[in-house]
Amino acid sequence: MDTSRDHDNTPVLIVGGSLVGLSAAVFLAWHRVPTVLVERHTGSSVHPRAIGYTTRTLELFRSVGIEVPRSVERGGPPRRARVESLAGAWHEEYPWTPHAQGGSPDDFSPVHGTAIAQDRLESLLRARAIELGADLRLGTKLIAFDQDDDGVTAVLNRGDDGSQYRMRADYLVAADGGSSTIRNTLGIGRGGRGLLSVQRSILFRAPLQDYLRHGVVQFEIDHADLKAFLTPYSDGRWVLMLGDDTERTEDEQRAVVRQAVGRSNVPIDLITTGRWELAAAIADQFSYGRAFLAGDAAHQLPPNRGGYGANTGIEDAHNLSWKLAAVLGGTSRPELLDTYDSERRPIAWLRHDQLFARADYKAFLDAPESAVPIIDDTAMELGQLYRSAALPETGADLPPRAARPVDRPTGTRAPHLWLDTTAHRSLLDEFGRGWVLVSDDHAWELAAARATAELGVSAAFTHIDAATAPDAAAQFRIAYGLGPAARR
Ligand SMILES: Cc1cc2nc3c(=O)[nH]c(=O)nc-3n(C[C@H](O)[C@H](O)[C@H](O)COP(=O)(O)OP(=O)(O)OC[C@H]3O[C@@H](n4cnc5c(N)ncnc54)[C@H](O)[C@@H]3O)c2cc1C
DSSP states (O other), rough: OOGGGOOEEEEEEEEEEEEEHHHHHHHHHTOOOOOOEESSSSSSOOOOOOOOHHHHHHHHHHOOOOOOOOOOOSSSSSSEEEESSSSSOOOEEEEEEOOOSSOOOOGGGSSOOOOHHHHHHHHHHHHHHHHHEEEEEEEEEEEEEESSSSSSSEEEETTTTOOEEEEEEEEEEEOOOOOOOOHHTTOOOOEEEEEEEEEEEEEEEOGGGGGGGEEEEEEEEEEEEEEEEEEEOOSEEEEEEEETTOOOOHHHHHHHHHHHHSSSSOOEEEEEEEEEEEEEEEEEEEEEEEEEGGGGGGGEEEOOTTTTTHHHHHHHHHHHHHHHHHHHTSSSGGGGGGGHHHHHHHHHHHHHHHHHSSSHHHHHHHHSOOOSSOHHHHHHOOBBBSSSSTTTTTTSOOBOOOSSTTTTTTOOOOOOOOEETTTEGGGGGSSSSSEEEEETTTTTHHHHHHHHHHHHHEEEEESSTOOOOOOTHHHHHHTTOOOOOGGO
Protein backbone atom coordinates (compact mmCIF):
# COMPACT_ATOMS: atom_id res chain seq x y z
CA MET A 1 0.00 0.00 0.00
CA ASP A 2 1.38 3.38 -1.04
CA THR A 3 0.41 5.34 2.08
CA SER A 4 1.95 8.56 0.72
CA ARG A 5 -1.13 8.90 -1.54
CA ASP A 6 -3.65 7.99 1.15
CA HIS A 7 -4.58 11.63 1.65
CA ASP A 8 -6.31 11.58 -1.77
CA ASN A 9 -9.91 12.61 -1.45
CA THR A 10 -12.62 13.76 -3.79
CA PRO A 11 -16.31 14.67 -3.61
CA VAL A 12 -17.16 12.05 -6.25
CA LEU A 13 -15.31 8.91 -7.30
CA ILE A 14 -16.54 7.27 -10.51
CA VAL A 15 -15.55 3.68 -11.17
CA GLY A 16 -15.64 2.75 -14.87
CA GLY A 17 -14.47 4.89 -17.77
CA SER A 18 -16.65 3.64 -20.59
CA LEU A 19 -19.63 5.55 -22.02
CA VAL A 20 -21.56 6.00 -18.79
CA GLY A 21 -18.67 6.72 -16.39
CA LEU A 22 -17.17 9.21 -18.84
CA SER A 23 -20.55 10.89 -19.33
CA ALA A 24 -20.92 11.19 -15.55
CA ALA A 25 -17.43 12.75 -15.36
CA VAL A 26 -18.39 15.30 -18.03
CA PHE A 27 -21.73 16.18 -16.40
CA LEU A 28 -20.20 16.50 -12.91
CA ALA A 29 -17.24 18.52 -14.14
CA TRP A 30 -19.69 20.75 -16.02
CA HIS A 31 -21.31 21.46 -12.64
CA ARG A 32 -17.80 22.20 -11.32
CA VAL A 33 -17.84 19.19 -8.99
CA PRO A 34 -14.25 17.94 -8.53
CA THR A 35 -14.41 14.35 -9.76
CA VAL A 36 -12.00 11.44 -10.02
CA LEU A 37 -12.70 8.64 -12.49
CA VAL A 38 -10.84 5.33 -12.41
CA GLU A 39 -10.84 2.89 -15.31
CA ARG A 40 -8.86 -0.34 -15.21
CA HIS A 41 -8.04 -0.18 -18.95
CA THR A 42 -5.77 2.45 -20.45
CA GLY A 43 -8.15 3.34 -23.31
CA SER A 44 -11.21 2.23 -25.23
CA SER A 45 -11.76 -1.36 -26.18
CA VAL A 46 -10.60 -2.11 -29.75
CA HIS A 47 -13.99 -3.73 -30.20
CA PRO A 48 -16.72 -1.07 -30.03
CA ARG A 49 -20.18 -2.17 -28.99
CA ALA A 50 -22.61 0.75 -29.16
CA ILE A 51 -23.12 2.71 -32.36
CA GLY A 52 -26.57 4.36 -32.07
CA TYR A 53 -27.13 7.46 -29.89
CA THR A 54 -30.55 8.94 -29.41
CA THR A 55 -31.92 12.43 -29.72
CA ARG A 56 -32.08 12.78 -25.94
CA THR A 57 -28.45 11.71 -25.51
CA LEU A 58 -27.42 14.28 -28.11
CA GLU A 59 -29.45 16.96 -26.27
CA LEU A 60 -27.62 16.12 -23.05
CA PHE A 61 -24.24 16.25 -24.78
CA ARG A 62 -25.13 19.56 -26.46
CA SER A 63 -25.99 21.00 -23.03
CA VAL A 64 -22.39 20.44 -21.89
CA GLY A 65 -20.70 21.57 -25.07
CA ILE A 66 -20.10 18.25 -26.81
CA GLU A 67 -20.71 18.33 -30.54
CA VAL A 68 -21.05 14.81 -31.92
CA PRO A 69 -20.50 14.71 -35.69
CA ARG A 70 -23.72 14.12 -37.58
CA SER A 71 -23.82 10.74 -39.30
CA VAL A 72 -25.13 10.14 -42.79
CA GLU A 73 -27.91 7.99 -41.33
CA ARG A 74 -31.02 9.86 -40.26
CA GLY A 75 -31.74 9.88 -36.55
CA GLY A 76 -34.29 7.48 -35.10
CA PRO A 77 -34.19 3.71 -34.97
CA PRO A 78 -32.00 2.21 -37.70
CA ARG A 79 -33.65 0.31 -40.55
CA ARG A 80 -33.32 -3.47 -40.50
CA ALA A 81 -33.95 -6.07 -43.22
CA ARG A 82 -33.91 -9.85 -43.39
CA VAL A 83 -31.55 -10.89 -46.21
CA GLU A 84 -30.02 -14.06 -47.59
CA SER A 85 -26.70 -12.20 -47.67
CA LEU A 86 -25.62 -8.63 -48.49
CA ALA A 87 -25.15 -9.49 -52.17
CA GLY A 88 -27.93 -12.11 -52.26
CA ALA A 89 -31.71 -11.80 -52.07
CA TRP A 90 -33.16 -9.15 -49.75
CA HIS A 91 -36.41 -10.16 -48.10
CA GLU A 92 -38.67 -7.95 -45.99
CA GLU A 93 -37.69 -4.91 -44.00
CA TYR A 94 -39.38 -4.67 -40.64
CA PRO A 95 -39.71 -1.66 -38.39
CA TRP A 96 -38.65 -1.39 -34.77
CA THR A 97 -42.01 0.21 -33.93
CA PRO A 98 -44.87 -1.03 -36.12
CA HIS A 99 -47.39 1.62 -37.20
CA ALA A 100 -45.33 4.39 -35.60
CA GLN A 101 -47.37 7.59 -35.61
CA GLY A 102 -45.65 9.98 -33.27
CA GLY A 103 -43.13 11.24 -35.82
CA SER A 104 -39.42 11.11 -35.07
CA PRO A 105 -37.97 12.36 -31.77
CA ASP A 106 -35.87 14.65 -33.98
CA ASP A 107 -39.05 16.60 -34.84
CA PHE A 108 -39.22 17.76 -31.21
CA SER A 109 -35.58 18.62 -30.68
CA PRO A 110 -32.82 20.96 -31.80
CA VAL A 111 -30.55 17.94 -32.41
CA HIS A 112 -30.58 14.64 -34.30
CA GLY A 113 -29.81 11.16 -33.05
CA THR A 114 -26.59 9.88 -34.61
CA ALA A 115 -24.43 6.86 -35.35
CA ILE A 116 -20.86 6.93 -34.08
CA ALA A 117 -18.73 4.00 -32.92
CA GLN A 118 -18.32 3.70 -29.15
CA ASP A 119 -14.53 4.16 -29.19
CA ARG A 120 -14.84 7.41 -31.17
CA LEU A 121 -17.49 8.78 -28.86
CA GLU A 122 -15.47 7.78 -25.79
CA SER A 123 -12.51 9.77 -27.04
CA LEU A 124 -14.74 12.88 -27.42
CA LEU A 125 -16.05 12.35 -23.88
CA ARG A 126 -12.55 11.91 -22.43
CA ALA A 127 -11.36 15.11 -24.09
CA ARG A 128 -14.34 17.12 -22.80
CA ALA A 129 -14.10 15.66 -19.27
CA ILE A 130 -10.42 16.65 -19.07
CA GLU A 131 -11.13 20.08 -20.53
CA LEU A 132 -13.75 20.66 -17.81
CA GLY A 133 -11.31 19.61 -15.10
CA ALA A 134 -12.18 15.97 -14.31
CA ASP A 135 -9.30 13.82 -13.08
CA LEU A 136 -9.29 10.68 -15.27
CA ARG A 137 -7.07 7.90 -13.96
CA LEU A 138 -6.87 5.32 -16.73
CA GLY A 139 -5.15 2.03 -15.94
CA THR A 140 -6.40 2.22 -12.34
CA LYS A 141 -8.67 -0.41 -10.82
CA LEU A 142 -10.94 -0.29 -7.80
CA ILE A 143 -10.15 -3.40 -5.80
CA ALA A 144 -12.14 -2.79 -2.60
CA PHE A 145 -14.33 -0.20 -0.92
CA ASP A 146 -16.19 0.45 2.25
CA GLN A 147 -18.63 3.13 3.32
CA ASP A 148 -19.59 4.82 6.56
CA ASP A 149 -21.90 7.70 7.48
CA ASP A 150 -19.50 10.33 6.18
CA GLY A 151 -18.11 8.85 3.00
CA VAL A 152 -16.60 6.01 1.03
CA THR A 153 -13.07 4.63 1.29
CA ALA A 154 -11.79 3.02 -1.90
CA VAL A 155 -8.66 0.93 -2.42
CA LEU A 156 -7.21 1.58 -5.88
CA ASN A 157 -4.58 -0.32 -7.82
CA ARG A 158 -2.33 1.32 -10.43
CA GLY A 159 -1.82 -0.96 -13.41
CA ASP A 160 1.58 0.52 -14.40
CA ASP A 161 3.53 -0.19 -11.22
CA GLY A 162 1.08 -2.38 -9.26
CA SER A 163 1.00 0.04 -6.33
CA GLN A 164 -2.11 0.52 -4.23
CA TYR A 165 -3.49 3.54 -2.45
CA ARG A 166 -6.63 4.62 -0.63
CA MET A 167 -9.01 7.35 -1.67
CA ARG A 168 -11.77 8.93 0.34
CA ALA A 169 -14.90 10.15 -1.49
CA ASP A 170 -18.18 11.69 -0.41
CA TYR A 171 -20.02 9.66 -3.05
CA LEU A 172 -19.24 6.67 -5.26
CA VAL A 173 -20.68 6.24 -8.77
CA ALA A 174 -20.58 2.63 -9.95
CA ALA A 175 -20.36 2.72 -13.74
CA ASP A 176 -18.48 -0.56 -13.75
CA GLY A 177 -20.68 -2.44 -16.21
CA GLY A 178 -23.10 -5.36 -16.24
CA SER A 179 -21.02 -7.58 -13.96
CA SER A 180 -20.47 -4.67 -11.52
CA THR A 181 -18.38 -5.77 -8.57
CA ILE A 182 -19.66 -2.73 -6.66
CA ARG A 183 -23.26 -3.88 -7.10
CA ASN A 184 -22.30 -7.41 -6.10
CA THR A 185 -20.33 -6.22 -3.06
CA LEU A 186 -23.35 -4.18 -1.94
CA GLY A 187 -25.46 -7.35 -2.24
CA ILE A 188 -27.93 -5.77 -4.66
CA GLY A 189 -29.80 -8.42 -6.64
CA ARG A 190 -31.31 -8.12 -10.11
CA GLY A 191 -34.65 -8.93 -11.75
CA GLY A 192 -35.67 -9.21 -15.39
CA ARG A 193 -35.39 -11.81 -18.13
CA GLY A 194 -31.77 -12.63 -17.31
CA LEU A 195 -29.29 -14.16 -19.74
CA LEU A 196 -30.72 -14.34 -23.27
CA SER A 197 -27.83 -15.60 -25.37
CA VAL A 198 -24.08 -15.72 -25.78
CA GLN A 199 -22.93 -14.10 -29.03
CA ARG A 200 -19.60 -14.24 -30.82
CA SER A 201 -18.64 -11.30 -32.98
CA ILE A 202 -16.12 -10.69 -35.74
CA LEU A 203 -15.03 -7.08 -36.22
CA PHE A 204 -13.59 -6.43 -39.67
CA ARG A 205 -12.97 -3.79 -42.28
CA ALA A 206 -14.23 -4.28 -45.82
CA PRO A 207 -15.32 -2.06 -48.74
CA LEU A 208 -19.05 -2.72 -48.43
CA GLN A 209 -20.37 0.86 -48.32
CA ASP A 210 -22.30 0.35 -51.53
CA TYR A 211 -24.74 -2.00 -49.76
CA LEU A 212 -25.81 0.88 -47.50
CA ARG A 213 -27.10 3.08 -50.31
CA HIS A 214 -30.76 2.10 -49.69
CA GLY A 215 -30.64 3.29 -46.08
CA VAL A 216 -30.85 -0.15 -44.45
CA VAL A 217 -27.99 -0.53 -41.96
CA GLN A 218 -28.88 -3.70 -40.05
CA PHE A 219 -28.94 -7.05 -41.84
CA GLU A 220 -30.43 -10.18 -40.35
CA ILE A 221 -28.68 -12.88 -42.34
CA ASP A 222 -31.19 -15.66 -42.92
CA HIS A 223 -29.54 -18.34 -45.03
CA ALA A 224 -30.04 -22.10 -44.84
CA ASP A 225 -26.43 -22.46 -43.57
CA LEU A 226 -26.07 -19.23 -41.64
CA LYS A 227 -28.14 -17.22 -39.17
CA ALA A 228 -26.30 -14.08 -38.14
CA PHE A 229 -26.51 -10.31 -37.80
CA LEU A 230 -24.39 -7.87 -39.78
CA THR A 231 -24.08 -4.11 -39.25
CA PRO A 232 -21.56 -1.33 -40.01
CA TYR A 233 -19.87 1.04 -37.55
CA SER A 234 -20.25 3.96 -39.98
CA ASP A 235 -16.49 4.20 -40.59
CA GLY A 236 -15.59 1.21 -42.78
CA ARG A 237 -15.69 -1.22 -39.86
CA TRP A 238 -18.41 -3.87 -39.72
CA VAL A 239 -19.42 -6.44 -37.14
CA LEU A 240 -20.84 -9.89 -37.75
CA MET A 241 -22.65 -11.33 -34.73
CA LEU A 242 -23.06 -15.11 -34.45
CA GLY A 243 -25.23 -16.88 -31.92
CA ASP A 244 -23.34 -20.20 -31.76
CA ASP A 245 -20.66 -19.37 -29.14
CA THR A 246 -17.98 -21.07 -31.28
CA GLU A 247 -14.26 -20.20 -31.40
CA ARG A 248 -13.15 -19.72 -35.03
CA THR A 249 -9.71 -19.62 -36.66
CA GLU A 250 -8.92 -16.58 -38.84
CA ASP A 251 -9.62 -18.61 -42.00
CA GLU A 252 -12.97 -19.66 -40.57
CA GLN A 253 -13.75 -16.05 -39.63
CA ARG A 254 -13.05 -14.87 -43.20
CA ALA A 255 -15.15 -17.70 -44.60
CA VAL A 256 -18.19 -16.88 -42.46
CA VAL A 257 -17.88 -13.15 -43.19
CA ARG A 258 -17.75 -13.91 -46.94
CA GLN A 259 -20.81 -16.10 -46.55
CA ALA A 260 -22.70 -13.25 -44.87
CA VAL A 261 -21.58 -10.84 -47.59
CA GLY A 262 -22.44 -13.40 -50.28
CA ARG A 263 -19.23 -12.78 -52.26
CA SER A 264 -15.93 -14.62 -52.30
CA ASN A 265 -13.90 -11.78 -53.82
CA VAL A 266 -14.19 -9.15 -51.06
CA PRO A 267 -10.94 -8.18 -49.26
CA ILE A 268 -11.55 -8.67 -45.54
CA ASP A 269 -9.29 -7.15 -42.94
CA LEU A 270 -9.96 -8.90 -39.62
CA ILE A 271 -9.62 -6.56 -36.63
CA THR A 272 -10.65 -8.57 -33.58
CA THR A 273 -13.34 -10.85 -32.17
CA GLY A 274 -15.65 -10.60 -29.18
CA ARG A 275 -17.79 -12.76 -26.92
CA TRP A 276 -20.88 -11.12 -25.40
CA GLU A 277 -23.46 -12.25 -22.90
CA LEU A 278 -26.68 -10.54 -23.93
CA ALA A 279 -28.85 -10.14 -20.87
CA ALA A 280 -31.78 -8.17 -19.54
CA ALA A 281 -31.28 -7.53 -15.83
CA ILE A 282 -32.38 -4.60 -13.66
CA ALA A 283 -30.86 -3.95 -10.23
CA ASP A 284 -33.33 -4.13 -7.33
CA GLN A 285 -32.15 -0.73 -6.15
CA PHE A 286 -30.02 1.89 -7.87
CA SER A 287 -28.36 3.19 -4.73
CA TYR A 288 -27.14 2.02 -1.37
CA GLY A 289 -25.95 4.60 1.13
CA ARG A 290 -23.42 6.75 -0.67
CA ALA A 291 -23.00 4.44 -3.66
CA PHE A 292 -25.04 4.91 -6.86
CA LEU A 293 -25.30 2.45 -9.75
CA ALA A 294 -25.42 3.88 -13.28
CA GLY A 295 -25.51 2.38 -16.76
CA ASP A 296 -25.15 -1.37 -17.21
CA ALA A 297 -24.31 -1.74 -13.51
CA ALA A 298 -27.89 -0.63 -12.83
CA HIS A 299 -29.64 -2.09 -15.87
CA GLN A 300 -28.26 -4.40 -18.49
CA LEU A 301 -30.46 -4.18 -21.58
CA PRO A 302 -29.58 -6.19 -24.70
CA PRO A 303 -28.70 -4.23 -27.85
CA ASN A 304 -31.76 -2.98 -29.65
CA ARG A 305 -32.80 -0.47 -32.25
CA GLY A 306 -34.17 1.94 -29.65
CA GLY A 307 -30.62 2.32 -28.29
CA TYR A 308 -31.78 1.47 -24.77
CA GLY A 309 -28.39 0.26 -23.49
CA ALA A 310 -25.84 3.05 -23.37
CA ASN A 311 -28.40 5.80 -23.92
CA THR A 312 -30.36 4.85 -20.80
CA GLY A 313 -27.09 4.85 -18.86
CA ILE A 314 -26.08 8.29 -20.15
CA GLU A 315 -29.47 9.62 -18.99
CA ASP A 316 -28.82 8.05 -15.55
CA ALA A 317 -25.49 9.85 -15.40
CA HIS A 318 -27.15 13.15 -16.23
CA ASN A 319 -29.92 12.69 -13.64
CA LEU A 320 -27.48 11.70 -10.90
CA SER A 321 -24.89 14.37 -11.67
CA TRP A 322 -27.02 17.46 -11.19
CA LYS A 323 -28.39 16.01 -7.96
CA LEU A 324 -24.92 15.25 -6.58
CA ALA A 325 -23.86 18.76 -7.60
CA ALA A 326 -26.86 20.30 -5.80
CA VAL A 327 -26.28 18.29 -2.61
CA LEU A 328 -22.52 18.81 -2.59
CA GLY A 329 -23.04 22.51 -3.32
CA GLY A 330 -25.37 22.80 -0.33
CA THR A 331 -28.42 23.93 -2.30
CA SER A 332 -30.37 20.68 -1.80
CA ARG A 333 -30.82 18.26 1.07
CA PRO A 334 -29.30 14.77 0.67
CA GLU A 335 -32.86 13.37 0.36
CA LEU A 336 -32.78 14.65 -3.24
CA LEU A 337 -30.46 11.75 -3.99
CA ASP A 338 -33.24 9.28 -3.09
CA THR A 339 -35.12 10.46 -6.17
CA TYR A 340 -32.39 9.02 -8.42
CA ASP A 341 -33.71 5.51 -7.80
CA SER A 342 -37.39 6.50 -7.88
CA GLU A 343 -36.96 8.37 -11.16
CA ARG A 344 -34.55 6.15 -13.07
CA ARG A 345 -35.46 2.57 -12.07
CA PRO A 346 -39.00 2.70 -13.56
CA ILE A 347 -37.48 3.96 -16.83
CA ALA A 348 -35.14 0.96 -16.92
CA TRP A 349 -38.13 -1.35 -16.41
CA LEU A 350 -40.18 0.50 -19.00
CA ARG A 351 -37.40 -0.04 -21.52
CA HIS A 352 -36.88 -3.64 -20.47
CA ASP A 353 -40.58 -4.38 -21.09
CA GLN A 354 -40.64 -2.50 -24.39
CA LEU A 355 -37.75 -4.58 -25.70
CA PHE A 356 -39.74 -7.77 -25.35
CA ALA A 357 -42.89 -6.23 -26.79
CA ARG A 358 -41.13 -5.82 -30.18
CA ALA A 359 -40.62 -8.25 -33.06
CA ASP A 360 -36.80 -8.03 -32.74
CA TYR A 361 -36.96 -9.98 -29.45
CA LYS A 362 -40.04 -12.10 -30.16
CA ALA A 363 -37.94 -15.28 -29.93
CA PHE A 364 -37.65 -14.64 -26.19
CA LEU A 365 -41.38 -14.33 -25.53
CA ASP A 366 -43.15 -17.00 -23.47
CA ALA A 367 -46.43 -16.36 -25.31
CA PRO A 368 -46.99 -15.78 -29.06
CA GLU A 369 -47.76 -12.10 -28.41
CA SER A 370 -46.53 -9.72 -25.76
CA ALA A 371 -49.23 -8.35 -23.47
CA VAL A 372 -47.26 -5.11 -23.20
CA PRO A 373 -48.60 -2.40 -25.54
CA ILE A 374 -45.94 -0.92 -27.81
CA ILE A 375 -45.13 2.68 -27.00
CA ASP A 376 -44.26 5.12 -29.70
CA ASP A 377 -40.54 6.00 -30.10
CA THR A 378 -41.04 9.69 -29.46
CA ALA A 379 -42.94 9.04 -26.23
CA MET A 380 -40.26 6.56 -25.13
CA GLU A 381 -37.49 8.96 -25.92
CA LEU A 382 -38.78 12.37 -24.91
CA GLY A 383 -41.94 11.61 -22.93
CA GLN A 384 -40.31 9.80 -20.00
CA LEU A 385 -42.28 10.75 -16.93
CA TYR A 386 -40.46 10.94 -13.62
CA ARG A 387 -42.50 10.23 -10.51
CA SER A 388 -40.72 11.19 -7.34
CA ALA A 389 -40.94 13.18 -4.14
CA ALA A 390 -39.06 16.01 -5.88
CA LEU A 391 -41.85 16.63 -8.36
CA PRO A 392 -45.36 17.92 -7.69
CA GLU A 393 -48.35 16.16 -9.25
CA THR A 394 -46.47 13.03 -10.23
CA GLY A 395 -47.99 10.27 -8.11
CA ALA A 396 -47.08 6.62 -8.46
CA ASP A 397 -50.38 6.03 -10.26
CA LEU A 398 -49.11 7.86 -13.36
CA PRO A 399 -47.59 5.85 -16.22
CA PRO A 400 -43.80 6.13 -16.67
CA ARG A 401 -44.22 8.04 -19.91
CA ALA A 402 -46.50 10.59 -21.52
CA ALA A 403 -48.05 9.82 -24.89
CA ARG A 404 -45.98 12.50 -26.59
CA PRO A 405 -43.37 14.93 -25.29
CA VAL A 406 -45.88 17.77 -25.32
CA ASP A 407 -48.67 15.94 -23.51
CA ARG A 408 -47.70 16.32 -19.90
CA PRO A 409 -44.98 18.84 -19.16
CA THR A 410 -44.77 18.17 -15.39
CA GLY A 411 -42.27 15.42 -14.75
CA THR A 412 -41.12 15.13 -18.36
CA ARG A 413 -38.19 16.73 -20.15
CA ALA A 414 -38.73 20.45 -20.73
CA PRO A 415 -39.97 20.80 -24.33
CA HIS A 416 -37.79 22.33 -27.02
CA LEU A 417 -38.73 25.64 -28.62
CA TRP A 418 -36.62 27.65 -31.05
CA LEU A 419 -35.58 30.98 -29.54
CA ASP A 420 -33.54 31.98 -32.56
CA THR A 421 -33.58 29.79 -35.62
CA THR A 422 -30.78 31.72 -37.36
CA ALA A 423 -28.41 31.25 -34.43
CA HIS A 424 -29.83 27.72 -33.89
CA ARG A 425 -30.65 28.61 -30.28
CA SER A 426 -33.19 26.44 -28.46
CA LEU A 427 -34.95 27.05 -25.16
CA LEU A 428 -33.15 23.86 -24.04
CA ASP A 429 -29.88 25.82 -24.32
CA GLU A 430 -31.03 27.95 -21.36
CA PHE A 431 -31.05 24.89 -19.10
CA GLY A 432 -28.25 22.81 -17.68
CA ARG A 433 -26.46 24.45 -14.78
CA GLY A 434 -29.09 25.77 -12.38
CA TRP A 435 -32.74 26.62 -11.86
CA VAL A 436 -34.38 28.62 -14.63
CA LEU A 437 -37.78 30.28 -14.48
CA VAL A 438 -39.29 30.65 -17.95
CA SER A 439 -42.29 32.82 -18.64
CA ASP A 440 -43.88 35.03 -21.26
CA ASP A 441 -44.84 37.41 -18.44
CA HIS A 442 -42.03 39.73 -17.35
CA ALA A 443 -43.42 40.00 -13.83
CA TRP A 444 -42.00 36.57 -13.05
CA GLU A 445 -38.49 37.99 -13.31
CA LEU A 446 -39.07 39.64 -9.96
CA ALA A 447 -40.28 36.34 -8.48
CA ALA A 448 -37.07 34.64 -9.67
CA ALA A 449 -34.98 37.40 -8.09
CA ARG A 450 -36.94 37.09 -4.83
CA ALA A 451 -36.49 33.31 -4.74
CA THR A 452 -32.76 33.78 -5.27
CA ALA A 453 -32.56 36.33 -2.46
CA GLU A 454 -34.78 34.48 0.02
CA LEU A 455 -33.75 30.86 -0.58
CA GLY A 456 -30.13 31.33 -1.56
CA VAL A 457 -30.76 29.16 -4.61
CA SER A 458 -30.00 31.03 -7.76
CA ALA A 459 -32.81 31.08 -10.32
CA ALA A 460 -32.21 32.67 -13.71
CA PHE A 461 -35.07 34.14 -15.71
CA THR A 462 -35.78 33.58 -19.40
CA HIS A 463 -38.35 35.80 -20.99
CA ILE A 464 -40.29 34.54 -23.99
CA ASP A 465 -41.81 37.38 -25.96
CA ALA A 466 -42.36 38.69 -29.45
CA ALA A 467 -38.69 39.66 -29.65
CA THR A 468 -37.88 35.94 -29.38
CA ALA A 469 -40.06 35.07 -32.38
CA PRO A 470 -43.42 36.46 -33.51
CA ASP A 471 -45.52 33.58 -32.11
CA ALA A 472 -43.03 32.41 -29.44
CA ALA A 473 -45.24 33.21 -26.45
CA ALA A 474 -48.19 31.25 -27.85
CA GLN A 475 -45.98 28.31 -28.76
CA PHE A 476 -44.40 28.38 -25.33
CA ARG A 477 -47.80 28.25 -23.62
CA ILE A 478 -48.87 25.28 -25.75
CA ALA A 479 -45.60 23.38 -25.32
CA TYR A 480 -45.48 23.92 -21.56
CA GLY A 481 -49.19 23.38 -20.95
CA LEU A 482 -49.81 26.88 -19.65
CA GLY A 483 -53.21 28.50 -19.98
CA PRO A 484 -53.94 32.10 -19.07
CA ALA A 485 -54.85 30.90 -15.54
CA ALA A 486 -51.33 29.64 -15.06
CA ARG A 487 -49.98 33.14 -15.53
CA ARG A 488 -49.20 35.10 -12.45
C1 LIG B 1 -22.84 -5.92 -29.36
C2 LIG B 1 -23.43 -4.78 -28.58
C3 LIG B 1 -23.94 -3.66 -29.26
C4 LIG B 1 -24.50 -2.59 -28.56
N1 LIG B 1 -25.00 -1.51 -29.23
C5 LIG B 1 -25.59 -0.48 -28.54
C6 LIG B 1 -26.10 0.69 -29.21
O1 LIG B 1 -26.02 0.81 -30.44
N2 LIG B 1 -26.66 1.68 -28.46
C7 LIG B 1 -26.73 1.59 -27.11
O2 LIG B 1 -27.26 2.50 -26.47
N3 LIG B 1 -26.21 0.53 -26.44
C8 LIG B 1 -25.65 -0.50 -27.12
N4 LIG B 1 -25.11 -1.57 -26.45
C9 LIG B 1 -25.08 -1.55 -24.99
C10 LIG B 1 -23.91 -0.66 -24.53
O3 LIG B 1 -22.71 -1.11 -25.11
C11 LIG B 1 -23.81 -0.70 -23.03
O4 LIG B 1 -25.09 -0.39 -22.49
C12 LIG B 1 -22.81 0.35 -22.54
O5 LIG B 1 -21.52 0.08 -23.04
C13 LIG B 1 -22.79 0.37 -21.03
O6 LIG B 1 -21.86 1.31 -20.63
P1 LIG B 1 -21.33 1.32 -19.14
O7 LIG B 1 -20.36 2.46 -19.12
O8 LIG B 1 -22.46 1.31 -18.20
O9 LIG B 1 -20.61 -0.08 -18.94
P2 LIG B 1 -19.41 -0.75 -19.72
O10 LIG B 1 -19.35 -0.25 -21.13
O11 LIG B 1 -19.53 -2.20 -19.51
O12 LIG B 1 -18.13 -0.19 -18.99
C14 LIG B 1 -17.78 -0.53 -17.69
C15 LIG B 1 -16.35 -0.05 -17.49
O13 LIG B 1 -15.99 -0.24 -16.14
C16 LIG B 1 -14.65 -0.69 -16.09
N5 LIG B 1 -14.47 -1.36 -14.80
C17 LIG B 1 -15.14 -2.45 -14.34
N6 LIG B 1 -14.74 -2.77 -13.11
C18 LIG B 1 -13.78 -1.86 -12.77
C19 LIG B 1 -12.98 -1.67 -11.61
N7 LIG B 1 -13.08 -2.48 -10.53
N8 LIG B 1 -12.10 -0.65 -11.59
C20 LIG B 1 -11.97 0.19 -12.67
N9 LIG B 1 -12.70 0.04 -13.80
C21 LIG B 1 -13.61 -0.97 -13.84
C22 LIG B 1 -14.54 -1.61 -17.29
O14 LIG B 1 -13.19 -1.80 -17.68
C23 LIG B 1 -15.36 -0.86 -18.33
O15 LIG B 1 -14.59 0.03 -19.09
C24 LIG B 1 -24.55 -2.64 -27.15
C25 LIG B 1 -24.04 -3.77 -26.48
C26 LIG B 1 -23.48 -4.82 -27.18
C27 LIG B 1 -22.93 -5.99 -26.42
